[in-house]
Amino acid sequence: MTIRRTHTTGRWRRLLAAGLGSGLVLSGAALAAGPATAEPVSDPAAAPADLGSYYSEGYEHPSAVRLVSQLTGAKGLTPTVTPYRIGGTDLGTMWDNGAGEVLFAVGDTFGNWSGSGGGGSDWRSNALLRSSNADWQDTGMTFSSAASLPDGKAKEIIPSLKQPGVEHTTIPTGGIAVDGVQYLSFMSVNRWGDPGQWFTNYSRIAYSSDNGETWNSVDGPQWDNDAEWKNKFQMVAFTHGQGDGFVYMFGTENGRFGPVHVGRVPEGQILEKDAYTYWDGAAWVEDDADAAPLAPAPVTELSVQYNDYIGKWMMMYTTDSEDEGIFDLVFRTADRPEGPWSDVTVVGTSLDLPGLYAPFLHPWNEGPEVHFTLSLWGPYNVFQYAFTLDEDGNLINPNLIEDPTFSRSAPGAMSPAWSCTGQCGIDHNPSWGYGSEKQAWMRWNAGWIDVHQEVTVEPNTRYLLTSFVTTGPANPPVTVTGELGVRPTGPGASPLGTAEFTNVNGYKRFQVEFDSGPYTSVEAYVGTNLQGDRWVQTTSFSLVKVGEGEQPPVAVVPPAPQLVVSDECGVEATVVLPEDVEGVAYATSREGTVVTVTATAAEGYVIADGATSTWTFDVAAAVCPSPTPSDDPTDEPTGGPTDPDPTGSTGGPTGTTTSPGSTPSRSGGSGGSGGGLAGTGAAGVSVVAVLALAAAGTGLWLRRRSMTA
Secondary structure (H helix, E strand, O other), rough: OOOOOOOOOOOOOOOOOOOOOEEEEEEEEEEOOOOOOOOOOOOOOOOOOOHHHHHHOOOOOOOOOOEEEEOOOOOOOOOOOOOOOOOOOEEEEEOOOOOEEEEEOOOOEEEEEEEOOOOOEEEEEEEEEEEEEOOHHHOOOOEEOOOOOOOOOEEOOOOOOOEEEOOOOEEEEEEEEEEEEEEEEEHHHHHHOOOOOOOEEEEEEEEEOOOOOOOOOOOOEEEEOOOOOOOOOOOOEEOOOOOOOOEEEEEEEOOEEEEEEEEEEEHHOOOHHOEEEEOOOOOOOHHHHHHHHOOOEEEEEEEEEEEEOOOOEEEEEEEEOOOOOOOEEEEEEOOOOHHHEOEEEEEEEOOOOOOOOEEOOOOOOOEEEEEEEEEEEEOOEEEEEEEEEEEOOEEEEEOOOOOOOOOOOOOOOOOOOOOEEEEEEEEEEHHHHHHHOEEEEEEEEEEEEEEEEEEEOOOOEEEEEEEEEEEOOOEEEOOOOOEEEEEEEOOOOOOOOOEEEEEOOOOOOOEEEEEEOOOOOEEEEEEEEEEEEEEEEEEEEEEEEEEEEEOOOEEEEEOOOEEEOOOOOOOOOOOEOOOOOOEEEEEEEEEEEEEEEEEEEEEOOOEEOOOOOEEEOOOOOOOOOOOOOOOOOOOOOOOOOOOOOOOOOOOOOOOOOOOOOOOOOOOOOOOOOOOOOOEEEEOOOOOEEEEEEEOOOOEEEEEEEEOOO
16 A cells, blocks of 8 residues: 655645546545646745854755654654554644643554555554653653554554545544543545645544544534635644633645635534634634635645744744745744734755655643654654744754755765765665665774764854764674764864764664864764774764853953052051952962962953962051250150251151240150150140151151140
8 A cells, every 4th residue: 555645846836737537525425526727825935034154155955953753663762563553654743632641643554664655554544642751852752552452553543435536544634632522633535646735525523532542533523625625624733722712723725735724613612613713814704715824825734832932823834945846844923823924934944854744843842942743755754853942933053964864965975064084975765764765874894984074163152963873783793882973173183072882773862962162163973993894874963052161261451459658657558459350359468568469360260361460569667767866955855856847847857845834744655656745734734736747768757745835
């Protein structure tokens, strides 16, 4: 059995012939096919956001997303081949079941997958898995159970006739839980057309009261396709309103060529079709035919959710690029479910993710990381990817690796973005890859081999490098080490970080977090030492910024301390330290009268080259001069020389004489500081007269005289 839901080889908007000679099934009755052409509906998608500044000149259509894990199939984080018998599958529309689990509905499923694209044996039209692991953002989603048969095999939850032209298959498109009941929209596919094109009979809502184990898929509300295959709600995505009591239903036409429309219904009336209203661009109206486009064609399988971190609604889908034959993975944002919706932001392209389709947002998204699942046609399985937003909803910290999956390489050649040490090349085999149809290989029998890429980075920034690696056994069978690593560019540089591996049976994720230090470019690599024949395969690289690194110290020039000399003899000078100097701390020490001041840098700072950081000061006090003899025999020395100038001028020694008949007397100290002379006159009046301050030698001296009036 082979299904056809692949991409077109040209632009998705081109006119495609609608199949002739097939019937449309409406509630079990056959109708004639519609007209032979499907016209374009709306304006082209907006131009993709510019990520060019992150990448090399001339590198176009970059992919910002990083692979977290493959979720389904033999290489899935949960190997779903046993016991669920899911070897190949797609879609994986998700919703919170309201009881701590995420329900995960997949499309056409094969127990024995063909190895490339949708096909194989043990076919079921759909299946349901359940997930509840708390570390889903780090490792990826794991599955703990399935809606299953007694032997554990995941069962088909919504039956199909499996008759092309009548009802080929039934595909789930969106789910939601309200008050413990699970609701799942599915499309009844009449037949597959050209790649990217199919024709549906109707879309219908199934419901389950036992956590998705059994479903009523017969009598739920139904949106019949019309004779022109143009009904606007054939592929449906659900989301809860933000406290307004509504469930919102976003819909597109069958295939991947129509625009997006929206309807809504009160939460308690999901199974009542008459309760639905549709946004016509100005109001909510009753007829779904009047629904106005919210985002222009072409829109593929889509999902919508409210993102608390950015405070907006987010819509994801794939669409045409500006360039022929390249398809973009995009998101838009809006303040309200009915819009207006922003221009697209491109987060991935088919150049790196060939055959990409069906991006479904994880219902537990929170914080700046946005996680979603994505189907890839070649590997025909479901993968978990992530990208990062700022609080305004802008894309930040994209994957800096160019050609991360080697998908841009020409046949028989290494990708221009990558280089080899030793013998290496590119394998092109979807069954050998991991998140890609191509993978790099290295093989030799002695020495060191690696595949590496030079990447521009910001200095002093933390990054996370991720790759997926598998190896063949060493021959002879010895333990051989290899590593995922990051090193500065140039010969002989020591790695900034490594993650070692030995023999790896099946792809395993390896990660290295490192600080870029002073470097503006680094080499990301996977390599191995050889002690005999050995091969290594690697793919799905990512290198993303995760935070600020250790910052280089800031150079500072410490201001010099100042010496303040006292204007009194016998008093030491003072060393005044600068105050509130950023990044500098001062310390003092003393030996005798010598004070040493040392400036040291605070954490995160360094004393600038050539700057002075140590100063020495002598703080010794000026020596007070010795007294000189007085010419007046009645004067008594008072700790300083006599002053012949009775006016006390400071130009030199000054002094005054006592009045006739007075008798001098001493009280307290004497000298230049801290002392004085006091006397008592006949009237009991004590007078202290400051007679002189004069410069003498290298210091100053003070004479005081006591006299009685």
